[in-house]
Amino acid sequence: MAHSLLVMKFGGTNMQGAAAIRHSASLAARSIREGAKVVVVVSAMAGVTNGLLRLAEAAQGGDIATANDEIAAMRTRHFTAAQDLGATPDSATVREIRELHETLRQAVYGVYLLRELTPRSRDLIVAFGERLSAPLMALALGGQGYQAHHLTGGQAGIVTDEHFGNARPLPGSYERIGDRLGGLLDAGITPVVAGFMGENEEGAITTLGRGGTDFSATIIGKALHADEVWAWKDVDGVMSADPRVVPDARNIERLSYGEVMELAYFGAKVLHPLAVTPLQESGIPLRVKSAADPDFPGTLVGAEADGDAAHPVKAVTAIRGVSLINVTGAGVLGVPEVVASLFAAIARENITLLMVSQSSSMSNVSLAVQSADARRTLAALRGGMTGELKVEEQPGVAVLAIVGAGMRGQKGVAARLFSALAGEDVNILMISQGSSELNISVAIDAAEVDTATRAVHAAFGLGQEAGATA
Structure with a gap:
C-alpha cells in the first residue's frame, strides 16, 4: 500500500554496523519503490552515545588518554562501516567522518583543559553520534540507487529552546x-x-533527551503533515511487559497517544515520553515496527485505543533505580506554602517526580525520584525548606505501573493489582493513581520488581490472545 509521505526512524541497534545500516536502508528503499516519499531519521550507532558520555566524563576528570582511545576506537568503527558500505578512502563520506572526529577531539580537549563539562558542551559532544551515523545511512541509500542527502537536526530546521x-x-x-x-x-x-x-537560536547544538530520535521523527512528521511516522525497533512493536522479564509478553496491536505516553513515562523503553505530542494535534498515526519482521504490522498508536472490557490493562512496566524522598515534620506540612516551597525547590533543579503521595495527617510527603537525582533532590529540599523538616532518602525502590485506557470507570482493577502483589508477598511502599485513570503505580522494593511484574502480567491475562477471556 503506497503512503504518500512517511517519516522513518531507525534506532541504535538498527544502525549498529554496516549490515544493520544496509538492512535499514533497504526498509526505506522498499517504501520509496512503492511510490512513497520517505524522510529517514537516524540514531547513533548502538553504544556510541554512551561511549561519548563516558569520554566526555573522562576528559572532565583529567583522563585525556582514555578519552582519546575511545575517540580512536569510534573513528575506526565508523570508517570500517563506511568502507563496508562502499566508500573509498578519498570519498566525501570518509573525509566528513575524519573531520567530525577531529572536531570531536578538539571539543573533548577543551573539556579536559577546563576540567568542566557544562550541559552545553555535553550536548555538543553527545550529538556527534547522530552526526556520524547520518552520512553512513545516506551512503547506504546511495548504494541502493537512491539519491539521499544528510542533515543535522539544526540543518533540517529543528530550532529549540535553551534547555x-x-x-x-x-x-x-x-x-x-x-x-x-x-x-x-x-x-x-x-x-x-x-x-x-537540534540547535538553539544562536546555532549551538542541543539534544532532546534520551530516546530523542523518536521525538525528532515526530516533530518532522508533524512539520511535513506525514501520513504516518514509523519507528523501526528491534522488537515486534510495543510489548505488554519487558520480554526479558516476562517470557509470555505480547505485542499490543493498538495504543492511544495517552497510553503510550504513560508507558514511556513509566520506564517502557518504547519511545521518548514526549514523542507523540507533536502528532496528537494533527492526529498523525505512529507505527512501531520490527526491523527483523517488516511485514508484521507492529503497534499502531493513534487518537483512539481499543476498548476491551476483558483487558482493561494493556501493559505493566517498571522503573528501576528509584529512591523515595520522605519529608516529615509534625503538622508543618498543613501549611500550603510549605508544600509549595517543596515543589518549587524541585522545579528549580528540574528534577522529574515519578510519584507523589501525602498523608492525610499532613505530617509527611513522599516523593519518588530516580536514584540518580536523589542527591540533588535532598540538597534542593534541605536548602529550600525551614529547619523543622526532616528529609530522608530511602533507596533501592522500583515503581511498577499498569497502563490502559480500559481502566477508566472499570471497578476492581486496583483490587486485582493489589491481590496479585499480595499473593507474592510484595510489600507496597506507596500508591498513586493518575487522574486520567490511564495508570495505577506503586512503589515497591527493587529486589521484588521482576516477581511483581510477572505476577501482575499474569493476573490481568496479558499473555493471552486479545479477545480471549482471562
Whole structure:
C-alpha cells in the first residue's frame, strides 16, 4: 500500500554496523519503490552515545588518554562501516567522518583543559553520534540507487529552546522543517536527518533527551503533515511487559497517544515520553515496527485505543533505580506554602517526580525520584525548606505501573493489582493513581520488581490472545 509521505526512524541497534545500516536502508528503499516519499531519521550507532558520555566524563576528570582511545576506537568503527558500505578512502563520506572526529577531539580537549563539562558542551559532544551515523545511512541509500542527502537536526530546521540536554522545539521549527525537507523531497532526494538533536537560536547544538530520535521523527512528521511516522525497533512493536522479564509478553496491536505516553513515562523503553505530542494535534498515526519482521504490522498508536472490557490493562512496566524522598515534620506540612516551597525547590533543579503521595495527617510527603537525582533532590529540599523538616532518602525502590485506557470507570482493577502483589508477598511502599485513570503505580522494593511484574502480567491475562477471556 503506497503512503504518500512517511517519516522513518531507525534506532541504535538498527544502525549498529554496516549490515544493520544496509538492512535499514533497504526498509526505506522498499517504501520509496512503492511510490512513497520517505524522510529517514537516524540514531547513533548502538553504544556510541554512551561511549561519548563516558569520554566526555573522562576528559572532565583529567583522563585525556582514555578519552582519546575511545575517540580512536569510534573513528575506526565508523570508517570500517563506511568502507563496508562502499566508500573509498578519498570519498566525501570518509573525509566528513575524519573531520567530525577531529572536531570531536578538539571539543573533548577543551573539556579536559577546563576540567568542566557544562550541559552545553555535553550536548555538543553527545550529538556527534547522530552526526556520524547520518552520512553512513545516506551512503547506504546511495548504494541502493537512491539519491539521499544528510542533515543535522539544526540543518533540517529543528530550532529549540535553551534547555540543553532536554530541549523542546520552538513553534517556528515546523514551518522551517517543512521548507527545508519539503524542497529535498520535491527534488526526488531522500533526506537523512541526524536524530536526537537540534540547535538553539544562536546555532549551538542541543539534544532532546534520551530516546530523542523518536521525538525528532515526530516533530518532522508533524512539520511535513506525514501520513504516518514509523519507528523501526528491534522488537515486534510495543510489548505488554519487558520480554526479558516476562517470557509470555505480547505485542499490543493498538495504543492511544495517552497510553503510550504513560508507558514511556513509566520506564517502557518504547519511545521518548514526549514523542507523540507533536502528532496528537494533527492526529498523525505512529507505527512501531520490527526491523527483523517488516511485514508484521507492529503497534499502531493513534487518537483512539481499543476498548476491551476483558483487558482493561494493556501493559505493566517498571522503573528501576528509584529512591523515595520522605519529608516529615509534625503538622508543618498543613501549611500550603510549605508544600509549595517543596515543589518549587524541585522545579528549580528540574528534577522529574515519578510519584507523589501525602498523608492525610499532613505530617509527611513522599516523593519518588530516580536514584540518580536523589542527591540533588535532598540538597534542593534541605536548602529550600525551614529547619523543622526532616528529609530522608530511602533507596533501592522500583515503581511498577499498569497502563490502559480500559481502566477508566472499570471497578476492581486496583483490587486485582493489589491481590496479585499480595499473593507474592510484595510489600507496597506507596500508591498513586493518575487522574486520567490511564495508570495505577506503586512503589515497591527493587529486589521484588521482576516477581511483581510477572505476577501482575499474569493476573490481568496479558499473555493471552486479545479477545480471549482471562
